[in-house]
Amino acid sequence: MIRLQVASFSNGAAFDCSGWLLRGGTLPGLLMARGAAGKARRDRPNLLDWQRPGVGPPSWVGGRKAVLSRHFSRSRVLALFLSVGLAACARQADVQDYLDSAQAHWLAGNYAAAEIELKNVLRQDIHHPRARWMLGMVHFQAGDYASAEKELDRALSLEWPADAVVPPLARALFAQGKYFELEALPRAQLSDEASARVLVVRSLAALQQEDVERAAQLLDQAELAWPGLLEARLARARLEAAGGDRRGALDAVEALAREAPDDPAVWQLLGDLRAADDAQGALQAYDSAIELRDSDYASVLKRALLRLQAGDYPAAQADARRLLQLSPRGPAGHYVMGVVHYQGRRHDKAIAALNRAVSAADEYPQILFLLGSANLLEGHLEQARTFAERFYATVPGNVGGRKLLALVRARSADYAGVAPLLEPVVAAYPDDVEALNILASALMRSGQVSAGLAYLLRVAELRPEAPEAQLRLGAGYLLGGRQQEAGQAIDIALALQPDSRQAQILRVFGYLRQGDVEAALAAAQDMHEQAPNSTAALLLLGRVSQEAGRDAAAEQAYLEAVRIDPAHVGANLNLAHIALARGDAEQARARYQAILQADASQVSALLGLARLEQETGHPEGMRAALERALRAHPDDPRPRLLLGRHYLASGRPEQAVALFSADSDLDWGPEALLLLAQAQIASGEAVAARGSLERLSRLVPDNAQLHHLRAITQAADAPRMRAELERALSLDPQYLPSRIALTRLALLEGREEDFAAGLARLQAQAPDNTEVLLLRAAAASRAGDLRRALELAAQAHAGAPATATVQALGALHTAAGDVPAALALYREWLAAHPQDAGVRMALAAALQRAEPAAAAAEYRRVLEQDPENVSARNNLAWLLRESDPAGALRHARQAAAQAPDSATVLDTLAMVEYSNKQLPQARRTIARAVALDPAATATRYHQALIMAARGDARSARAVLDKLLRGGADFPQAEAARALRDSLSP
Secondary structure, three states, X not given: OOOOOOOEOHHHOEOOHHHHXXXXXXXXXXXXXXXXXXXXXXXXXXXXXXXXXXXXXXXXXXXXXXXXXXOOOHHHHHHHHHHHOHHHHHHHHHHHXXXXXXXXXXXXXXXXXXXXXXXXXXXXOOOOHHHHHHHHHHHHHOOOHHHHHHHHHHHHHOOOOHHHHHHHHHHHHHHOOOHHHHHOOOOOOOOHHHHHHHHHHHHHHHHHOOOHHHHHHHXXXXXXXXXXXXXXXXXXXXXXXXXXXXXXXXXXXXXXXXXXXXXXXXXXXXXXXXXXXXXXXXXXXXXXXXXXOOOOHHHXXXXXXXXXXXXXXXXXXXXXXXXXXXXXXXXHHHHHHHHHHHHOOOHHHHHHHHHOOHHHOOOOOHHHHHHHHHHHHOXXXXXXXXXXXXXXXXXXXXXXXXXXHHHHHHHOOOHHHOHHHHHHHHHXXXXXXXXXXXXXXXXXXXXXXXXXXXXXXXXHHHOOOOHHHXXXXXXXXXXXXXXXXXXXXXXXXXXXXXXXXXHHHHHHHHHHHHOOHHHHHHHHHHHHHHOOOOXXXXXXXHHHHHHOOOHHHHHHHXXXXXXXXXXXXXXXXXXXXXXXXXXXXXXXHHHHHHHHHHOOOOHXXXXXXXXXXXXXXXXXXXXXXXXXXXXXXXXXXXXXXXXXXHHHHOOOHHHHHHHHHOOOOOOOOHHHHHHHHHHHHHOOXXXXXXXXXXXXXXXXXXXXXXXXXXXHHOOOOHHHHHHHHHHHHHHOOOOHHHHXXXXXXXXXXXOHHHHHHHHHHHHHHOOOOHHHHHHHHHHHHHOOOHHHHHHHHHHHHHHOOOHHHHHHHHHHHHHOOOHHHHHHHHHHHHHHOOOOHHHHHHHHHHHHOOOHHHHHHHHHHHHHHOOOOHHHHHHHHHHHOOOOHHHHHHHHHHHHHXXXXXHHHHHHHHHHHHHOOOHHHHHHHHHHHHHHOOOOHHHHHHHHHHHHHOOOHHHHHHHHHHHHOOOOOOOOHHHHHHHHHHOOO
């Protein structure tokens, strides 16, 4: 397999880690120094103490309006406190407790716990400036610079002291390479010291951009603004080293280490300077920095990178664990862990770790290479191609990257794409055997046999004693139909290695290619006799027997293989296929189970079992098998895709979305993104679907399906929807879904001529299409001809009975006032298709108003089949909220746990909490629902209802006045007006 050294980049040149660090490498960043030069800071009140009882803002912070009487009169202050009441005091106490706990965790280096506590504060007050600043600092010290930037910027906008915010914000911008934004940071309100710190960071940014003159000027300004600043002295050493005076820089920093031995930043820079030619000395310096502050993220990371370069993978893994403790979401820790797993050939674990590090691919392009290589080794061809393409685009001159992408393209049958990658390589490196073999194989498979053979002959000349070279040459001759030369090459390979199984197997396939089945059988039998206990020989004999049409003999060969190895994957899978071919599902199941008894997570067996369960009408068994496969192989797209398609087809798109949301940091391929977008559309998540389609558009060529799905996400914007549909049809005039959608849009907009023309074209293109018939039924219903609409829907159902036709026909019966007919239709369908959750949901909805107990029973049946059906559980909770409030609460909470961001589900939970007299919880829940969907009138009415029940009449009136403004009409309008009248004035 192609390999890439941990510290190698384009053209095979070694990556100068030390030079990168000296210029202020952007991923680790630089932590704020605390040393002798910072003595002036020690006499100031701790910013963490600000806002505690009895502690005011530091006197040195200018511009804060800290005296309350400058803004409020005494009476207004009293009124304010009286209006807030004791509850505010309790909330302030809670907030202070959270802040105190966050500070303790932060100072102890427990950043994840500190983040949790600070987010508890922000749930109560999203504009809390101190919490925003602390959260930014926690993210900064955990190496999550993007999040640090966001929170520090918010703290600055909330008027947290600029001296406390701007310097770390500058470092966060620098760490991300955002030099333009760094230059734009304000310094006018900063103290001299804080201004000097920002100038130091700008100097490092200039150095990173190789503008040494400007870096020196900025550093001079910093030293003038605050003489003796430690960060400036360290930056001066970096500048000297970048200018070529590494010895002088080392001397200066070693002197600083003697002067300020307790400052981790000094030891970190010392490690950076030593890294170029004294790896052991660099490691010792990083050790010293970490001993002083074990939460020093940058030093742990730099030590880990050095350990990777040295091949000390156990020590690097220990560093990776520490990095992940400090910042569980930080990409650097996952990157180091991924490299360790890759080098240990734990490719599935490497993929999982590296997928979580892919956001740092600009800093570490080898993440893309390793992901491409590991996915290829694991058989995930689509993902391998995605990452190999990205690596090649990032580092086009890297030979290893070219070979990886060429190999992926060859495995994907994209043989024409191999030559442009590898012909320059073999021209520059004519002895690169790996490149020669890949190029030869691709050329031969694309029909250029002579050109491919020329490269194989070159390999054979370079490695005359290598049997594998002769084997490849023999295979090439076979592909070219040159049987005599193939036999000669195979004979040479066997002479070089008489027991070569590959050569023996190639000889068998050579006979098969000649059409000499009997000779192939004889050769396979001879191989089996030479190694009677070889399962490989038995599998070959079985395959050749199947080629000869001798299925009984093939089955006997496979049975003999499982007698030797009862859990043999290949033999059991082949026996399962034979059993299925003769309709023996139980025998096939037994074969899959034989594999799984030995390896409960064997993915091919689990996928085969899932298909078997589906074909035999056991969706629960199918889902269970796919879920097992997904748990065992979270980075294998096949079980996730199959399970997602099952959820989508069975009317549970929200569960399909959850499959991908659970691992949102993985880099999904085109198939997964397409399915995710479809599920998001079916779940009503148009905005999220547009994001998924945008990601998809970067991976696939422009096509009709992409624009069709984009059109669906623009359902609320008819002109945009129409434009996308027209674009889809311009790419493919015969794309039926877009033609149907465009015609339906014309009907809904009342464009009768366009609708008639579209429907006529559809009837000519697909007269018996179910959707076309249902579209005609919808047109008849709109025109008031329910009888004709029912006829057309019945015709659609008779021609292609399915969930959609049952639901459409049932809905028309209900619209015609014939609810009994709709109920009969649903029940008849369910008698034959008891697992159809979509129709059972329609039945429950039809029963909900007149027979709520029967509707609840149907929702319970849905949940028996599918406990994770959020819609059924949510509707059941709504039905039970008055008759069984405790039971309703259990269901509503479970639905909210399954769909925490669904405004509808949260609205139900709030009303169930209201029914259970849990008004504080109901208030919080309904507020979240309104925030998620501010336009939902029912939710806003429920919010007013809950506010009124809590005695907050003023807030309830405000909500209702806004809701009823202008005589608004909505289903709950009458009840809302009555509630408003009861809350007068």
